Amino acid sequence: MTLARNPVIRGFAPDPSLVRVGDWYYVATSSFEWFPTIPLHRSRDLVHWEYAGHVRGAVPGDSLAGVPDSGGIWAPSLSWDGERFWVVYSVVRSVGTPYFDTDTYVSTATEIDGTWSAPRRIASHGFDPALFHEDGRLWLLNLQNDHRPGGRRFAGIVLRELDRRTLAPVGDTHLLLQHERLVEGPKVVRRDGWYYLVLAEGGTGFEHGVLVARSRALTGPYELDDRPLLTSRDDPALPLQKAGHAELVRTPDGDWVLSHLVARPLATPDGPRCPLGRETAVQALVWDAEGWPRMRHGGVHPAVEVDVPTRRQELEPREPADPLGWPWSTLRGYPDPSWADATTRPGWIRLTGRHGPESWWAHSLLARRITEHRAEAEVTVEADPGTFTQAAGLVLRYNTEAYLSLDLTWAEPEGEGQRGQQWRGGTGRRVLALVEREEFGTRQAAVVDVDTAGPLTLGVTVEDGEARFWYVRGGVRTPVGPPLDFTRLSDDYGSKLRFTGAMAGIHAMDLVDAAFTADFTGFRLTCW
Incomplete structure (x- = not known):
């Protein structure tokens, strides 16, 4: 076990997407209007993290000129198909409107710090896309946006198969789940014959949380767990707030961990504020007798100190090679x-x-x-x-x-x-x-x-x-x-x-x- 102190990536590192490849863990985070686009970090023990590059060229033309504040690249999702890394993400060009004017792209690379392919636009149902790889097939998960007057801007989670070579849609679009509360950020993992759909719930503020649903078939129907996996919305005294937007990953030894975002508020006369932004945290998971994931420390609240199931491996400090590169933005x-x-x-x-x-x-x-x-x-x-x-x-x-x-x-x-x-x-x-x-x-x-x-x-x-x-x-x-x-x-x-x-x-x-x-x-x- 290795003791992690959350957040493990501190200061403006939201919407973490965690993937393990061999002995390395990699995280991609949102960059919005800032460059470098889609910062990438890596760790061997989930505790000590280092900058590992970014998805250069994620924005066609390398420009977000004219994109409004908090527009740009939202919630990239990182995955590995056994041969190469994939990242799927949305470029949001309108904020605070019903439309979002979203373009969704896919890029790939054989090495995390290598050359990423030119982005290819794919079906853009809404923001927060993710990819699921299974048996040589490629599936796109997405939030569905309904921009119409009276429509639900978060109108459920949809699934669509993509051709692995052309990225063109294959077959029908499947509606996996709708919920009375806002759900977004879908991720899928498979365990013991179940497909688990992990969802960000309640928006990305103090009402944030994580829900899990499951199905025997990838295309559904999905049954929701009767309790959240993770949230901090019911206790404003918790040092880690806004807990949500999660991803489940299995360790080499068969244990399970969770990456998610949190924020550390300051108390002010006008209520709590989080100037450091949303940050990246990790938790250890177990599975209950009914096959649902649970926090290993119990309850649904994020823990500040977590024993993660890894061996401690500190990283050597690396001097930046580019005087204008990371940590500059x-x-x-x-x-x-x-x-x-x-x-x-x-x-x-x-x-x-x-x-x-x-x-x-x-x-x-x-x-x-x-x-x-x-x-x-x-x-x-x-x-x-x-x-x-x-x-x-x-x-x-x-x-x-x-x-x-x-x-x-x-x-x-x-x-x-x-x-x-x-x-x-x-x-x-x-x-x-x-x-x-x-x-x-x-x-x-x-x-x-x-x-x-x-x-x-x-x-x-x-x-x-x-x-x-x-x-x-x-x-x-x-x-x-x-x-x-x-x-x-x-x-x-x-x-x-x-x-x-x-x-x-x-x-x-x-x-x-x-x-x-x-x-x-x-x-x-x-x-x-």
């Missing part, structure tokens, strides 16, 4: 290779400003996942903004309607109002502007003069749900503005659907010329 496209051109300024990253932080199109941004509720980030930036349309700095970001940034920018001379005269940069001031964006608008929380030229170190400390920004002057941290509410950078703030997690990073913008550059070095993100 970018929005809606891959980073521009010129950002880390060693011939420009070795050891520095140079961002050329593009759109502002609320664009769905062209960002100059690099960010990393925040993995704990206590964190600190800092970076040294050198830039010479000449107008208020140019800025560069340190950002805590959730999406276009939730971010906090401390930016080196330009402002009018002291005492002069904002008159929109961006061409008068030579007569203005070099300042640090602290900006807070939330659902109902943007406010400038503080402006501090920093007239000295040359590099400037910026930082932020996150603790107790607050973000405190600072910069270094004379070797001393100098606070900028008041503490800001970090918990608004979460799934649980605001009125719109949100599915990602808080990130810390660097960005630059130039709204007029797209030519302003900013150099960054020494980025550090510490979470504890």
Whole structure:
């Protein structure tokens, strides 16, 4: 046995799809509007995980430009047919509408960190697809979406056979199950002559859970278990909330484990919020006398500490080969290779400003996942903004309607109002502007003069749900503005659907010329 402490993959790693190949376990997670697309992790013991690459090229054209917040790649499902890996996933282009405008794709690879095939579009009944391999046949499971007025947007789970070579549909579509509660995320495993249909239930928030149904035939009919396999919705005091979206996997020794998502809430006056997003957890399973899966520790709640049926095998730390690669992420496209051109300024990253932080199109941004509720980030930036349309700095970001940034920018001379005269940069001031964006608008929380030229170190400390920004002057941290509410950078703030997690990073913008550059070095993100 090996002791796992959940979540095992921490910070913005939702919708885990677990597969075992030999002695390795692999997990694929949702990436939404962020690149790299479909991050992949691997482990030998379900406890120690490392980044193992991603499904490069998952989005045709390598661009999600114009895709809204929390759109993009939802719930990839990873599988192995004995010869190669398969991944099936949906690209969701509309969020908060009845249609979703979903394209479902399949890609394959012989090695998890190898070259993935160009994505091929298949039947797109709805999001959360999965593949089931049996006796040389390939089956597609999917949520069925009914967009019509009065229709059920989660109208049941369907099954369709695909031709393994062409991926064209074969035969009829089978309705496996409908339920009065929302069900999605279907996965199928076979055990002792039964087909078990594992379902995410109740939405992906605090009402989330896992249901199991079974049938003697793959095409049904399916009988639902009379109790959930996993949920945390009945106990708001549990440290792991939102438990759901699960997958069952058998170990080499015949034991069973479960991967699922969870979230770690912070208490706020407005209720619990989870700025770290939804994360990946594992549990140990047993089977009861009637042949239903159960949590080995009993009950239906997720355990923080779990003895998983594996032998401890720690992984050697690996240095990132690409200065712009993981753990960096970018929005809606891959980073521009010129950002880390060693011939420009070795050891520095140079961002050329593009759109502002609320664009769905062209960002100059690099960010990393925040993995704990206590964190600190800092970076040294050198830039010479000449107008208020140019800025560069340190950002805590959730999406276009939730971010906090401390930016080196330009402002009018002291005492002069904002008159929109961006061409008068030579007569203005070099300042640090602290900006807070939330659902109902943007406010400038503080402006501090920093007239000295040359590099400037910026930082932020996150603790107790607050973000405190600072910069270094004379070797001393100098606070900028008041503490800001970090918990608004979460799934649980605001009125719109949100599915990602808080990130810390660097960005630059130039709204007029797209030519302003900013150099960054020494980025550090510490979470504890």
